[in-house]
Amino acid sequence: MNDAIVIVGASMGGLRVAESLRRFGYLGPIKIFGDEPHLPYNRPPLSKEVLADEVNHDAVAFAIRDSIGEIEWMLDCPITGIDTSAKTVTDKHGHKHNYSALVIATGLSAKELNRLPEGTAGVHVLRSLDHAINLRKELKPGAKVVIVGAGFIGCEVAATAQTLGCAVSVVGSGNVPLNRPLCEVFGAEVMRRQQEQGVKFFMNSGIADVAVGTEAGSPKVSAIKLVDGQQLDCDVVLFAIGSTPNTQWLASSGIDIVDGVHTNNSMQALDLSGKVVPDVYAIGDVARFTNPLFDGLARRVEHWNIPTETAKRAAKVIAAKFVSGEDFELALAEPFAPMPSFWSNQFEMQILGYGSPALATASKLIEGSLSEEFVFGYYRDDKLVGVAGIGMKNALLSYRMQMLQNQ
Amino acid sequence: MKIKVDMQKCQHYGQCVFEAPDIFKLNDQDKLEYTAEADESQRANVEAAADVCPMQAIFIES
Numbered sequence A: 001m002n003d004a005i006v007i008v009g010a011s012m013g014g015l016r017v018a019e020s021l022r023r024f025g026y027l028g029p030i031k032i033f034g035d036e037p038h039l040p041y042n043r044p045p046l047s048k049e050v051l052a053d054e055v056n057h058d059a060v061a062f063a064i065r066d067s068i069g070e071i072e073w074m075l076d077c078p079i080t081g082i083d084t085s086a087k088t089v090t091d092k093h094g095h096k097h098n099y100s101a102l103v104i105a106t107g108l109s110a111k112e113l114n115r116l117p118e119g120t121a122g123v124h125v126l127r128s129l130d131h132a133i134n135l136r137k138e139l140k141p142g143a144k145v146v147i148v149g150a151g152f153i154g155c156e157v158a159a160t161a162q163t164l165g166c167a168v169s170v171v172g173s174g175n176v177p178l179n180r181p182l183c184e185v186f187g188a189e190v191m192r193r194q195q196e197q198g199v200k201f202f203m204n205s206g207i208a209d210v211a212v213g214t215e216a217g218s219p220k221v222s223a224i225k226l227v228d229g230q231q232l233d234c235d236v237v238l239f240a241i242g243s244t245p246n247t248q249w250l251a252s253s254g255i256d257i258v259d260g261v262h263t264n265n266s267m268q269a270l271d272l273s274g275k276v277v278p279d280v281y282a283i284g285d286v287a288r289f290t291n292p293l294f295d296g297l298a299r300r301v302e303h304w305n306i307p308t309e310t311a312k313r314a315a316k317v318i319a320a321k322f323v324s325g326e327d328f329e330l331a332l333a334e335p336f337a338p339m340p341s342f343w344s345n346q347f348e349m350q351i352l353g354y355g356s357p358a359l360a361t362a363s364k365l366i367e368g369s370l371s372e373e374f375v376f377g378y379y380r381d382d383k384l385v386g387v388a389g390i391g392m393k394n395a396l397l398s399y400r401m402q403m404l405q406n407q
Numbered sequence B: 001m002k003i004k005v006d007m008q009k010c011q012h013y014g015q016c017v018f019e020a021p022d023i024f025k026l027n028d029q030d031k032l033e034y035t036a037e038a039d040e041s042q043r044a045n046v047e048a049a050a051d052v053c054p055m056q057a058i059f060i061e062s
């Protein structure tokens, strides 16, 4: 086998695949293609530290261990197409690259509002380091900031910007922020604590229009009009309204990309009839995979530990095929049931969770008190499928153990 | 092997605890405690812990 293992996506997931392939004994060529000009870096600080301090790539770059050996990093070089029968991918320059195995690790892009005039200043999304640095420049004390979207990223940026002295308003569609990932009662408490710090919330709402003025001759956002007719004047708008999987380049591949890349529990990509596409894998945020921890439905999971878990899984399977002579079928049959873990920092709040609260049909406070530290349990048909809380990290850890044992 | 956690960065999430429970633990105040010197046999676990640390605060110094 002389063709390289090709990884598309030079972020956490892609890096962890390469590291794990080496750990499982693969010594052959590895090429990693990245759309961004940067080596892999950690995204969670983008909504927190990177907005608050004048830091650059060095502060968030992942450490790359010597044991990773020789890697061909093809940065600023997105892949635009794939031919699964010839086993090649095409890069933006039109060059074709053969692969022995291909790992799709292209993650997500933040949804944008397309109907604004080209180049409107003051309008932002947040997914990449360059986005964060652009947003940071505008988060000056006194700046009026509107955040559209009351999920984790919206709430985190709200806290960071308010702390920097901006006047922050959050617009969301539910009764409270974070109701989907955490439930109404938990979300209401997060909102209460954010309001105590001065953040304003406009819930059960949405935007009807964006008013654009001019500054120095170019278009610049001036206000957000809400569906109920209210107008929020602003200098800066952040759209934190969700993300879409980066799968455009797979459009004519036959791979099932209905909502991210559909894979089985071994991270092997599937076609629309559910058959394995030979030697193509997907991992991280872009993968829609089955997790027997919960049930047999394939889902995308946008939590930070999943790229690492799925990268190790894919690398192990690939190594079984190409390196160790270990039985490929045995590697495929190994159990893989990663426990999602997620956290969020907002002001003094440290929210931490395990499992999948979004799957629950019922939730209740199981430890602590709502105004201080607490743990919520999330249940589906009486089975604990997730926990989340503020503080109480040891308690959360023991519920994590309990969920693993109950599988 | 020598291990160092940057306590300025560490947010005491305890993700390292489940990858290398012999090295890392959260004390009764939910604060991280760890062993700075570990046997070579722990390397794979400590590397896994460094990988899953959200703050990327764990450094393997030798």
Ligand SMILES: Cc1cc2nc3c(=O)[nH]c(=O)nc-3n(C[C@H](O)[C@H](O)[C@H](O)COP(=O)(O)OP(=O)(O)OC[C@H]3O[C@@H](n4cnc5c(N)ncnc54)[C@H](O)[C@@H]3O)c2cc1C
Pocket: A008, A009, A010, A011, A012, A013, A014, A033, A034, A035, A036, A042, A043, A044, A045, A046, A047, A077, A078, A079, A080, A105, A106, A107, A108, A126, A127, A128, A153, A246, A249, A283, A284, A285, A286, A302, A303, A304, A305, A307, A341, A342, A343, A344, A345
């Ligand atoms: C602002 C922010 C804050 C977050 N905070 C938290 C948090 O507090 N807690 C938590 O649990 N999770 C958090 N997350 C989620 C976490 O960061 C993601 O789950 C993780 O980054 C996903 O990693 P990935 O490698 O799968 O994808 P990504 O990190 O999205 O990487 C995909 C890479 O592929 C590249 N790419 C895309 N298309 C192509 C192409 N055609 N060719 C080549 N390269 C391509 C992209 O440019 C990108 O660099 C946060 C995410 C963001 C954006």
Ligand code: SF4
Pocket: B005, B009, B010, B011, B012, B013, B014, B015, B016, B017, B024, B032, B052, B053, B054, B055, B056, B057, B058
């Ligand atoms: S995982 Fe990292 S941040 Fe969390 S307790 Fe361990 S060292 Fe600290």
